[in-house]
Amino acid sequence: MAYATADELAVLLGRGDDPFSEAETTKANLLLAIATGDMDRELGQSLTLSESTAELDGTGTPVLLLPRWPVTAVASVSVIDDLDEAAEDLVADTDYRWSRYGKLRRLRSCWPCIERAVEVTYTAGWDPIPDDIKGMCLRLAQAGWSNFAGAESERLGDWSVKWHVPGMNLSTSDLATLGFYRART
Template sequence: MYATVAQLAHRLQLDVDDLTEDDTAALTELLEDAGQVIDDEVGQPLLRSTDTVTLDGSGAASLILPRWPVHAVDEVTLIAVDGTETALAHREGYLWSTSGVLTRLGGCWPAHDRAVRVLYTPGYEEAELGSRVRRICLRLAVAGRRNPGGADSEDIADTRVRWHTPGMELTTAEKATLAKYASRP
């Protein structure tokens, strides 16, 4: 999550000490939902994790990992068409960059589907994301609580009320802020 329950409670002017387990669960769900909106916009989870991916071979000297920035590549394994696996050693069989490029040394990557398995650590530490992503997450969670359906108006008899509190939708400015974290196509 990009923000804490305590931070969301503060935004909602709730006393953290007075929250019940149900309240905490509801606020946690709002933060998770807001985080998913952010992840969907950028096309990747932003927080650092250790992932295993199996990539199609490119037949070229470079492969691009799906998430970035990359902080570590722990294992690279070639998978032959018959299923035989060959582990590669860093600096002997491949190099990697923080931008997520795997470069094959002494040749090219295989040119078939599901040819390379990689265990690596992509993403950002919470501190690296800074206050911008946290602020967006909190605004989305607050909006989700105040306007869960994302309605912009309400009709009661002959009265219509319109307001400018969107549900969990990113603004144009927020999308621009998150663009720097976008995944590669």
């Protein structure tokens, strides 16, 4: 799901009371999906609120970091404490606690130092999408809308066109903003 809507892009483009045609809506949705995909690739995660299941390596410490955040719910946690045993389902607030920032703390014990020892099903993401992220998505889509082919200049006498990479690129400032939302690995 894109971080902004075609209607929001229409407003940004100054369309006002002139709604997008079906073809323009398709183009807008494509540009917004491309922008969202570029942002997600840089972040290493989607910011859309959704449920995920993560298989984590144990660290031998009481705290694990979930890759996606902010965490809004933890549905289940299971752990293998010994390679010869089956996974054990843990109980919230008895065996573990979690924080909005993606910390999963094991109570009265440590996570085993075993690869893929912990399986967590949790809900993480933003709802609504933060304004700075929505604005960045809209700005990228707007750049693609107005100059998707990437023409930098054009001359009519002895016709000439100068091309460059289309404007749908994350700036240094964008990358700094995205750093706050980056997935933890």
